[in-house]
Amino acid sequence: MIKSELPVRNGTPGEREFSFTMKESIHMHVHAREKHLRLKTRLMILIMIVAGPMGNALLAKAMKTIGPITFSSLPDLVHTAQQVLTSGTIWLGIASLLLFFVAYTLVLSWADYSYVQPASAMAYAVVAVLGVALLHESVSPLRWLGIAIICLGVFVVGRTHPNTTESH
Amino acid sequence: MLRFIYFFLIVVAGTAGELCVSRAMKESGEVHDFRPRALLQVAGRVLRIKWIWIGVGLMTLGFFALLGILSIENVSFVVPVTALSYVAGGLGGMVFLGERPNRSRWIGILLVCLGVTLVIMGKG
Numbered sequence: 001m002i003k004s005e006l007p008v009r010n011g012t013p014g015e016r017e018f019s020f021t022m023k024e025s026i027h028m029h030v031h032a033r034e035k036h037l038r039l040k041t042r043l044m045i046l047i048m049i050v051a052g053p054m055g056n057a058l059l060a061k062a063m064k065t066i067g068p069i070t071f072s073s074l075p076d077l078v079h080t081a082q083q084v085l086t087s088g089t090i091w092l093g094i095a096s097l098l099l100f101f102v103a104y105t106l107v108l109s110w111a112d113y114s115y116v117q118p119a120s121a122m123a124y125a126v127v128a129v130l131g132v133a134l135l136h137e138s139v140s141p142l143r144w145l146g147i148a149i150i151c152l153g154v155f156v157v158g159r160t161h162p163n164t165t166e167s168h
Numbered sequence: 169m170l171r172f173i174y175f176f177l178i179v180v181a182g183t184a185g186e187l188c189v190s191r192a193m194k195e196s197g198e199v200h201d202f203r204p205r206a207l208l209q210v211a212g213r214v215l216r217i218k219w220i221w222i223g224v225g226l227m228t229l230g231f232f233a234l235l236g237i238l239s240i241e242n243v244s245f246v247v248p249v250t251a252l253s254y255v256a257g258g259l260g261g262m263v264f265l266g267e268r269p270n271r272s273r274w275i276g277i278l279l280v281c282l283g284v285t286l287v288i289m290g291k292g
Contacts, residue, residue, distance in 0.1 A: 005244065007221055011234065026230075049199055055212060065287040070189050085241070087237070094285030102207070105189065105193055105214070106193075106202075106207075106210075108190040108193040108194070109193040109194065109196060109197065109198050109199045109210075110198040110199070112261055112265070112267045113186065113187055113190040113260070113261045113265055113267065114257055114258045114261035114262070114267050114269045114273060114277065115259060115269075115273070116278055117186070117192075117253075117254060117257040117258075118254055118257075118258075118273075118280040120206065120276050121254070121280045121283070121284055123286060124283070124287045125242050137289075141290075142286055142289060142290030143286070143287050145286055145290070146239075146282075146283045146285070146286025146288075147283065147287060148288035149279050149280075149283035149286060150261075150279070150280055150282070150283030150284060150287065151283075152279050152283075153262070153275075153276045153278070153279030153280035153281075154276065154280065154281075155276075156272055156275055156276035157276030157277065157280070158247075158276075159269055159272060160269070160272050160273040160276070162269055164267050164268040164270075165194075165222055165265065165266050165268070
């Protein structure tokens with residue numbers, strides 16, 4: 001039996017003090033672990049919601065510059081492939097999507113899928129904000145309403161514990 | 169009927185694929201070390217778990233189903249239906265991964281579903 005399991009009413013004052021210190025120490029350790037878990041979960045989700053849309057935007061931008069892919073002749077296809085493979089924007093887009101995928105798989109190693117999946121919907125808000133800020137796109141009121149509801153939903157999900165499969 | 173099969177595959181196969189990937193990652197264990205060498209070791213470990221391959225296969229099936237439905241339906245009709253994936257994900261997490269989402273999480277998931285639907289409708 002470890003000291004922390006000793007009934008508080010029994011034992012000498014020294015044992016009672018030791019028992020209390022042990023419990024406090026365990027509580028602090030658990031609290032620190034929870035804090036660390038939440039922090040790294042939020043960090044990974046942040047990477048996901050920024051890297052994912054950015055990767056898609058970079059690939060879209062690069063492909064618009066390159067133009068439509070033509071399958072009419074083999075030389076045309078080879079030329080397009082060369083343009084794609086030598087485009088820095090394409091590689092940046094691929095790196096961004098790879099970063100998204102790494103963050104996504106890593107966060108799933110400790111956090112609930114039912115936590116990560118809705119939280120990653122914040123990407124819709126990032127897309128809209130990036131569109132307005134960088135590309136001066138217009139966003140309809142209905143879309144803003146949807147984004148506000150997504151943010152509210154993510155806030156509600158974010159207040160739950162990221163991992164419900166192990167006891168806390 | 170074809171539309172129903174497509175939607176079923178998008179929601180069920182797509183979500184099931186992600187759930188399988190999640191299961192593979194859970195089986196491989198919580199990642200603590202984020203240095204490149206340690207991450208490569210994690211990748212090597214995960215690639216030996218069958219669920220990752222089943223997951224990638226199902227996600228591919230879901231992706232092709234999405235392409236298939238997009239060839240016969242408008243995006244504004246398709247994507248709100250795919251928002252159901254969030255509810256399917258919550259249920260799948262409970263059944264397949266043993267997660268215990270509480271009432272708050274369900275409310276959050278439903279709000280996200282509604283929000284995603286409005287975002288897609290607002291694009292039109």
